[in-house]
Amino acid sequence: MDPKLNGSKSAKKTPTWKQKNAKQEKQLLDSINELLIAIMPKKIGSPAPKNHEQVNALIERVKQLEDKAARGSCKSTVDRTSPEVLTKFMQWFSDNGGELNGCSISKFDGYDLGIKADTDVAESSLIISVPKRLVLSVENAHVNVLEELTRKMGPLGTMTNVLLAMYLLVEKYSAASFWKPYIDILPKAYTTVLYFSHDELQKLQGSPTQDMAFKLIQSVAKHYAILFKIFKNGDDPLTVLLRNRFCFRDYCWAVSTVMTRQNMIPTEDGSKTTNALIPLWDLCNHTAGIITTDYNPEMKRCECLALRDFKAGEQIFIFYGPRSNAEMFVHNGFVYDGNQYDTYRLNLGVSKNDPLRDKRKRLLSKLEIPEGTEFLLRWNEPPVDDTLMKFLAVFKMSEGSYMHLYDGRSFVGSVGRFQNGCHSISERLDASLDADVVDTEDAELRKKCWAYLETRLKLLLAACKKSLSQDNVSLGGKEISPHMRLAVQMRLSEMRLLEYAIEYASKFS
Template sequence: MGKNKSEFHRKNRNDTVNRNTLKKRKEINAECEKLLRLSSHPSYLNNLWENYLEISSCLENIRKLESVRIDAVERFDATNDFLIWLKENGAKIDNISIHKFPDYDLGLKAEKDFEENDLLLEIPKQLIFSVYRAAPELKDIQNDVMIQHMPQVALAIALLIEKKREDSKWKPYLNILPKKYCTVLYMNVKDMMELKGSPSFEPALKQCRNIARQYSYFHKLFHNNESSVSKLLGDDFTYEDYRWAVSTVMTRQNIIPSEDGSQMIHSLIPMWDMCNHQEGRITTNFNEASNSCECHAMRDFKSGEQIFIYYGARTNTEFFVHSGFVHPGNQNDDFVLRLGVSKADALGNERAELLTKINLLPISDYSLKPDQGLISGPLLGFLRIFNMTKEELHHWLQSDAVHDITKVNCEIEKSLDEKAIKFLKTRIIILLTQYPKTQEDCDKLLHSTQDPCRKLVYQMKILERNILNRILLGFEKPTKV
């Protein structure tokens, strides 16, 4: 009698758990359907901020409902197993160790003096993570439009497949990867509000929107087919895991030749991807003779020093949105300024027509770089047209030399160029009112939080402020146009 009663209670408990699980699954499915609508309809592009708020609310509901898996292995604790795995599989990593550096988390440390161009790392192709060497289950969904046309997405799904597999040969590598990132996908609504007015604001919102759409798309796919990927991930496919996988790919991907050498493919290169960024030159290449990725020293590195590599010519906005960091010494940085003809402008139609004649849009983004020396090209053309009188517009609309408007040495009134410079200076001064006024204000801002995502937002804004101030100082030079 007691045994039957115990079994009865156990069955009731199991039935309750199953009902709760089914109820939760239905709620997640409903939220994902809503998320797919919110992140897919083109009309939302007209109001990205409101769209972002709705998407964020939806994702917050999903994250509360989804079961979050906690990784038992701490990142630094996985170091020894990772290094053993590398060496056992033919990686050459002599005289280099993994070390914690202030403000960098983990990085690579030189254990001896290296001279410029010395070979630092040699990672064989068999250790390079790609869809050709990992997650064979992906072949079951290889005809899916996202998997076919978005290689970074396919790589992210491959990561999740291998992370799910208990006996994955990639476990030592997966365990050494960061548990979370400072990409915009990990930022909250308050972080994003701090970005308002920044050129990084719109790309950050669009990135969050794109990843939300991808997640909801794959959630639906994995619950509506019987592929091996669906069976492996299934109900374990969460937004928390997806944003981790996407961030891993965004912050660490590289391009190498495919197995047959016919194309370049996206990949993750263990150990090499632990090198942090510094200004310099690209010194990594794929050696087809040794079938391995080789990394050479871009400069001398002393024993005990952190080893850096150069990630390439990217702006801080690109680093901020896709890589989760900014670099104060970035020689490729700029400030993207959006300029447009107002609908209230009485001469708006004429300005738009003339802009079209020189292949410019009535509203467009222009890259401002400090220490540039000149306002030239499309920006110069826009500023001139924006400041033209009715007579000047009519003259240039009928001129055969209309494309000269973008040239510095154009036959144009000096007063027009003076107005163009004055307009740009005024615009920059107005923009600067959105930023900290003094260096002391910048320092206070940075020390006002310990949250890494919020701190990164503040760093981004301070760098933008610095660029605008440098551009403004540049106007004091004698020749600008």
């Protein structure tokens, strides 16, 4: 008799669904534990390890295992731009006291959804008002759900942006959510760095923005892994809701929704501000200008005013605030050409092999400047600030110059301009860097500072150009992915600022 039919122990049994599920869950949990180990620093207080390739591989494994287990709900087939979805949203919005004056939701090339002026709109006129009851915030959260979330999340529960992202997921997973019409018009995916592949982020190799992106990805992955383990077991309603749904893709969606759309509004008692998602308001896209959005405490509503005159048919834009392109690229998923608030983060430090390292560190400490720190280049004249110039002066000065400055007797050729102990080190250094001072030795140090800066920036610019030329990419080319196009735009933005700073430095080197 066939052993497979008589039930003997030698028969090979087909695993049940429950057994398969248990195996998948174990594989997933093992991968998440590996992810945590890869991300967490070896010692408390030490920086996170720079092993993004390994972290990325583990994230991809986690996503594959979650897809196989059919976790998550972000694969919705609902078209957020369909007339039916938009009509339901606007009905919900107006039924609950929201106002949209002389405008409508519309699709725009390169922007997806936005707000269109249906009639001429005058500057400073009220476009949108959103009553506080429509705002999705931690303050508006269901008290019992919020309390349970905060309790379970521990230290992460004190991070209001993380708490808001988790509350958004709870509402997304809840079929009867009050905010369902709003959630249905949110994008199904974003262009934040959480959606970039490792290869796409490599286009930023050598860029300070790449470090910024890697730090965000690792932070989000760490929070996700901790939260997954928190909601892995338990029989309370919140855990039951999240246990078999919560996944990395959904968490990235929730985090990206908060990053790209959050605003800070006052709490009910006005004692502090809180993170909030403001329906309809968050469909306005960014342009240069001034902030014309605010919270009206008397009417308890968020208000959006026109930042300029708009003609009928034009898209209504608002100003998101003074942010650099790196911040917008990483957290908002776009780059704004001609951004007057753009910056380039320049990392400088004192070499471990510098024979004057200890003395330079001592002087920098007196100036309250870290020995290894980040300075910002800006679209200003000059593009550098006093702190950077002081760092460069300390970095380039000789031992003799150091002694004169530190002892306060004189600095370089500045004998007679100071009396012992009359001025701080910072003031003495300011005087030496003053372009109006014609003393030969002071002028020589200033020239060394600008020459070093020019050389350093030229090297960074060359690396940037090499990165862009390797694949011969073109912003107008069809072969380039949307994410790659954004990365190229980010690099071009950095190049323009570097070229400006180099041109300025060359005048004094």
